[in-house]
């Protein structure tokens with residue numbers, strides 16, 4: 001039997017829980033010391049013992065876990081989980097029917113009613129991301145619910161238990177048929193080779209699907225494109241397919257070279273027509289400036305935090321300087337695509353970083369379009385920090 005614990009919420013915080021805020025934040029709880037084993041069921045009450053919500057204990061980031069229902073009679077059992085998964089599928093019927101896109105997020109944690117895990121769909125196979133030991137203790141129930149709700153070939157999992165969300169290296173295969181390696185998926189008709197059992201990342205980040213499509217369909221034609229922090233080169237592949245005259249991909253990870261070649265090749269593009277560099281991005285910016293290289297389009301999608309031998313990059317502190325680097329090597333009237341997945345600041349602050357960089361470099365600019373998470377990465381208004389993605393298309397003017 002799971003332990004059941006009543007957590008008392010400080011007065012100051014009870015209103016936000018009444019309004020549906022899902023994360024059990026540490027500073028809101030009076031008796032956090034009572035929490036022992038992750039996976040315990042939790043009942044939240046206010047200081048007058050009024051019921052606020054039910055959920056589970058699982059350490060994740062700044063939280064003790066998630067509220068999953070505001071109904072006192074509801075339990076986190078198989079029918080409950082199945083119902084949430086089915087509701088999530090109903091929201092995604094148009095993607096599920098789209099023959100040009102066979103990879104998307106099927107269940108997005110708190111955005112679909114249960115924080116702490118996500119499910120992604122890749123051409124018939126599922127990948128579950130577990131973000132705490134607490135939610136992982138519901139694995140058997142979740143698997144039964146999935147089997148009743150979804151038709152799938154096989155299931156993989158990524159355990160991101162460490163409180164900072166880092167991956168626990170393990171065999172990721174769970175059940176069903178094993179996926180081929182690589183597994184070929186499609187996104188907006190573009191192919192990608194993904195590897196479901198090869199570490200924390202499968203080869204593509206699905207949250208940029210609409211940004212990639214926009215680059216291909218509206219911006220790439222005839223342009224020279226620099227893709228920094230390129231990983232497996234997804235933006236470069238889309239740009240090349242959109243008719244870019246040449247793409248240059250820069251990433252310091254050795255694996256990025258063969259992975260990017262593979263993504264070009266599965267789409268019928270000879271990698272020798274493109275440029276793929278295994279290099280520190282900041283070093284490349286210096287080199288390009290010195291050589292007076294200029295690009296029609298510069299894409300930047302850095303991690304929130306990265307440390308290489310020489311440079312530490314924190315999106316929340318260093319984004320302005322990154323935009324400055326990009327401005328220096330972007331043609332007049334060229335486009336800068338600035339992206340961040342950092343959840344500690346919002347769109348306004350992000351645009352502030354961009355504005356600051358243009359002020360410093362004394363150039364004018366125009367914001368052409370903006371993106372946040374696509375609809376399959378469902379979010380709820382009560383939890384704004386869940387909508388972490390911010391992408392801005394900027395035109396550099398005179």
Ligand code: SAH
Pocket residue numbers: 204205208228229230231232233234235250251252253256279280281282301302303306307308311
């Ligand atoms: N833009 C990619 C995803 C980026 S993931 C996409 O569309 O799929 C972040 C990438 O940044 C990783 O591949 C990592 O190797 C790379 N990276 C981190 N710090 C870097 C640095 N200083 N220079 C170059 N690449 C870096």
